[in-house]
Amino acid sequence: MALIVQKYGGTSVKDLDRIRAVADRIAASHRAGDQVVVVVSARGGVTNRLIADAKALHPEPDDRELDVLLSIGEQETIALATIALHALGVPAVSRTGGQAGIFTDSVHTKARITEIRGGDVREQLEAGKVVIVAGFQGVDGHGFTTTLGRGGSDLSAIALAAALKADLCQIYTDVDGVYTADPRIVPDAKKIPEIIYEEMLELASLGSKVMQSRAVEFANKYNVPFEVRSSFNNNPGTIVKAETSTLEDVLVRGVACDKNQTKVVVSDIPDQPGAAAKVFRSLAEAKVNVDMIVQNVGRQGIANLTFTVPADDAYRADRAVNECLAKLGAGSVSRTDRIAKVSIVGVGMQSHSGVASLMFSTLAEHGINIQMISTSEIKISVAISLDQADDAVRVLHSAFELNK
Amino acid sequence: MALIVQKYGGTSVKDLDRIRAVADRIAASHRAGDQVVVVVSARGGVTNRLIADAKALHPEPDDRELDVLLSIGEQETIALATIALHALGVPAVSRTGGQAGIFTDSVHTKARITEIRGGDVREQLEAGKVVIVAGFQGVDGHGFTTTLGRGGSDLSAIALAAALKADLCQIYTDVDGVYTADPRIVPDAKKIPEIIYEEMLELASLGSKVMQSRAVEFANKYNVPFEVRSSFNNNPGTIVKAETSTLEDVLVRGVACDKNQTKVVVSDIPDQPGAAAKVFRSLAEAKVNVDMIVQNVGRQGIANLTFTVPADDAYRADRAVNECLAKLGAGSVSRTDRIAKVSIVGVGMQSHSGVASLMFSTLAEHGINIQMISTSEIKISVAISLDQADDAVRVLHSAFELNK
Numbered sequence: 001m002a003l004i005v006q007k008y009g010g011t012s013v014k015d016l017d018r019i020r021a022v023a024d025r026i027a028a029s030h031r032a033g034d035q036v037v038v039v040v041s042a043r044g045g046v047t048n049r050l051i052a053d054a055k056a057l058h059p060e061p062d063d064r065e066l067d068v069l070l071s072i073g074e075q076e077t078i079a080l081a082t083i084a085l086h087a088l089g090v091p092a093v094s095r096t097g098g099q100a101g102i103f104t105d106s107v108h109t110k111a112r113i114t115e116i117r118g119g120d121v122r123e124q125l126e127a128g129k130v131v132i133v134a135g136f137q138g139v140d141g142h143g144f145t146t147t148l149g150r151g152g153s154d155l156s157a158i159a160l161a162a163a164l165k166a167d168l169c170q171i172y173t174d175v176d177g178v179y180t181a182d183p184r185i186v187p188d189a190k191k192i193p194e195i196i197y198e199e200m201l202e203l204a205s206l207g208s209k210v211m212q213s214r215a216v217e218f219a220n221k222y223n224v225p226f227e228v229r230s231s232f233n234n235n236p237g238t239i240v241k242a243e244t245s246t247l248e249d250v251l252v253r254g255v256a257c258d259k260n261q262t263k264v265v266v267s268d269i270p271d272q273p274g275a276a277a278k279v280f281r282s283l284a285e286a287k288v289n290v291d292m293i294v295q296n297v298g299r300q301g302i303a304n305l306t307f308t309v310p311a312d313d314a315y316r317a318d319r320a321v322n323e324c325l326a327k328l329g330a331g332s333v334s335r336t337d338r339i340a341k342v343s344i345v346g347v348g349m350q351s352h353s354g355v356a357s358l359m360f361s362t363l364a365e366h367g368i369n370i371q372m373i374s375t376s377e378i379k380i381s382v383a384i385s386l387d388q389a390d391d392a393v394r395v396l397h398s399a400f401e402l403n404k
Numbered sequence: 405m406a407l408i409v410q411k412y413g414g415t416s417v418k419d420l421d422r423i424r425a426v427a428d429r430i431a432a433s434h435r436a437g438d439q440v441v442v443v444v445s446a447r448g449g450v451t452n453r454l455i456a457d458a459k460a461l462h463p464e465p466d467d468r469e470l471d472v473l474l475s476i477g478e479q480e481t482i483a484l485a486t487i488a489l490h491a492l493g494v495p496a497v498s499r500t501g502g503q504a505g506i507f508t509d510s511v512h513t514k515a516r517i518t519e520i521r522g523g524d525v526r527e528q529l530e531a532g533k534v535v536i537v538a539g540f541q542g543v544d545g546h547g548f549t550t551t552l553g554r555g556g557s558d559l560s561a562i563a564l565a566a567a568l569k570a571d572l573c574q575i576y577t578d579v580d581g582v583y584t585a586d587p588r589i590v591p592d593a594k595k596i597p598e599i600i601y602e603e604m605l606e607l608a609s610l611g612s613k614v615m616q617s618r619a620v621e622f623a624n625k626y627n628v629p630f631e632v633r634s635s636f637n638n639n640p641g642t643i644v645k646a647e648t649s650t651l652e653d654v655l656v657r658g659v660a661c662d663k664n665q666t667k668v669v670v671s672d673i674p675d676q677p678g679a680a681a682k683v684f685r686s687l688a689e690a691k692v693n694v695d696m697i698v699q700n701v702g703r704q705g706i707a708n709l710t711f712t713v714p715a716d717d718a719y720r721a722d723r724a725v726n727e728c729l730a731k732l733g734a735g736s737v738s739r740t741d742r743i744a745k746v747s748i749v750g751v752g753m754q755s756h757s758g759v760a761s762l763m764f765s766t767l768a769e770h771g772i773n774i775q776m777i778s779t780s781e782i783k784i785s786v787a788i789s790l791d792q793a794d795d796a797v798r799v800l801h802s803a804f805e806l807n808k
Contacts, residue, residue, distance in 0.1 A: 016460050053484060056420055058491040065490075068498050069483035072476035079473035080457060086469075087462040094472050099547070143503070 007157035042073025063108035074134035098139030111146035151212025177238035340389035411561035446477025467512035478538035502543030515550035555616025581642035744793035
């Protein structure tokens with residue numbers, strides 16, 4: 001008898017038919033003799049509708065009240081899923097995040113988990129019940145409901161799996177698992193059977209939409225192996241864990257692509273201590289997430305700064321830099337939209353040379369111009385023109401033999 | 405500075421525009437210097453949609469899970485109303501029923517209030533904030549959310565007003581107050597400026613849709629005066645309290661009509677101890693609400709029983725009685741649909757004779773046949789044909805000079 005934590009996302013519980021299908025799946029695990037804890041998200045679209053209502057009333061709704069509002073999405077799903085299980089004759093009970101003992105700080109809308117006590121979840125499991133827990137939410141020291149931010153339900157599931165010392169944690173979503181590249185771009189992309197946390201983290205932050213990086217970080221920190229799989233079929237998914245058996249053999253695990261980037265070039269700023277820092281401080285104050293950064297020092301102590309930002313932040317970035325330059329009394333800004341960031345990720349590249357060289361020469365052979373490069377121990381990213389992004393993903397996927 | 409409890413029903417908070425209008429009204433009270441506690445219902449239609457979803461998954465959804473589900477309706481409204489107040493620059497904070505210290509027993513979907521501690525509502529008021537409380541819900545000894553049944557938000561408001569020793573309790577709804585008769589039937593019906601609890605209770609249980617009787621009972625028990633008024637205009641409403649200044653002058657306060665009745669006649673049952681009891685026990689087991697009852701003993705120890713039930717219960721009543729008669733081995737059942745119950749209500753009739761006589765002669769003069777009669781100290785009800793119901797209301801309204 002295993003203790004399994006299953007998490008179902010918004011697409012998987014979108015309507016009553018999907019909730020029935022999820023109940024069937026949970027019932028199968030329960031009947032196989034396992035103890036099952038289920039974490040559910042709000043029904044697809046509900047959270048966005050609630051946010052839109054709040055913003056229609058106030059451009060910047062109070063975070064505490066937003067949490068009171070947003071937490072109802074998951075509360076609806078736990079009740080409906082529990083009722084659907086009862087219809088199948090499966091004993092089940094729902095718990096809010098707070099009732100499942102998920103304690104957080106009081107930073108509403110992006111609370112951090114401080115402790116997981118598990119509430120009476122273990123008792124309910126011992127009594128033979130499936131326990132359906134509201135994801136995305138917790139409770140703070142005042143007893144007020146908090147939410148964990150985007151992707152918070154994945155975090156709830158992994159944190160509960162850690163607290164309950166679950167044997168297995170399954171993240172059910174609308175994709176089959178993690179692929180070597182986006183199958184819509186690369187038709188012969190392959191599902192990756194096993195991947196380590198660090199690679200998953202890089203893929204998550206590089207544009208792969210499977211999971212938010214926060215949940216993966218938590219899994220890494222507390223060493224919670226989990227499986228990403230589809231709630232629409234019974235295919236095995238991708239196991240994410242600390243080590244994989246194929247670790248030594250694989251140079252590159254996958255190719256990721258983020259098509260939502262804008263490049264900003266700040267030219268002719270004085271090459272003096274603190275000038276670049278001032279630019280980035282004003283970007284931080286404007287809450288712009290800066291991604292890749294390159295700094296060149298040109299002739300006569302004049303520097304150029306180049307960086308990418310998410311396309312949504314482009315206007316704010318532009319304004320923030322212009323205000324900063326006005327204070328510095330020097331420099332100019334130019335923006336290039338339609339930029340893509342293409343990355344290769346693999347823990348194997350730590351111990352192999354020639355990976356960067358193969359990446360750059362492959363792109364060059366196909367006439368793809370590299371505008372910026374950034375690297376970490378286990379990934380190399382390049383900024384290129386958006387028009388060439390799909391081509392780049394395909395030729396890199398092929399060059400690193402990911403279809404084999 | 406007064407402490408006011410205001411309650412807004414589902415129609416009053418149906419959409420974002422209506423929530424904005426309610427916020428304007430609350431803001432006006434706050435700016436006038438009053439301390440304001442607001443109890444809100446779920447947005448109109450939300451509770452029914454949630455119940456329909458639950459029943460689509462299970463014909464008899466678990467009551468505890470139903471409460472988890474239904475309570476989100478009010479939780480949505482408290483957050484949205486609070487955010488709307490912020491947009492007007494009014495400091496405000498939301499509280500769930502449990503957070504406002506509304507404690508109940510654990511009888512889910514029809515919990516009874518056991519204690520109201522008020523949570524930190526007083527502190528928030530002292531800090532200058534409007535407190536928006538979720539109606540219809542409380543929390544039981546396990547910390548689980550309960551709901552109070554239909555009309556529960558009225559009860560929440562009156563109970564909070566009692567616990568906080570409020571100076572005023574205003575029940576905002578979609579009608580201007582309590583009328584001497586339904587203005588759609590009697591165009592010259594008059595709004596009643598003041599009415600006593602007992603009369604309001606009778607009107608509530610006799611088909612007037614303004615308020616559920618439970619909240620009025622609570623107000624009566626704890627002597628909480630309240631005002632029923634419209635959230636769509638600024639007209640004064642109806643004050644409901646223990647005594648009215650006009651008590652001695654008014655014989656009949658109003659005419660009520662319930663058009664949703666079926667008459668059931670059980671003929672030829674043995675007139676022996678327990679036969680009628682058996683009939684009514686089977687009706688109770690079938691959860692049929694029996695209303696007016698008449699029993700005649702005929703010749704040779706054979707009795708007839710006549711009673712009315714809500715039309716929705718007619719089929720179940722018929723089946724229950726038939727099963728019971730099969731066991732008794734005697735009797736037969738016949739049903740008359742399209743029955744109305746028309747009632748006159750007034751505490752003044754306790755001390756005046758001739759009220760019943762005037763009622764019956766008025767109906768007779770207009771050719772309206774009385775099929776059944778039932779009376780209490782402050783009301784007389786008659787069952788008549790549905791076709792004559794509106795006529796009956798009009799001629800009684802006029803005979804008792806309620807338009808004056």
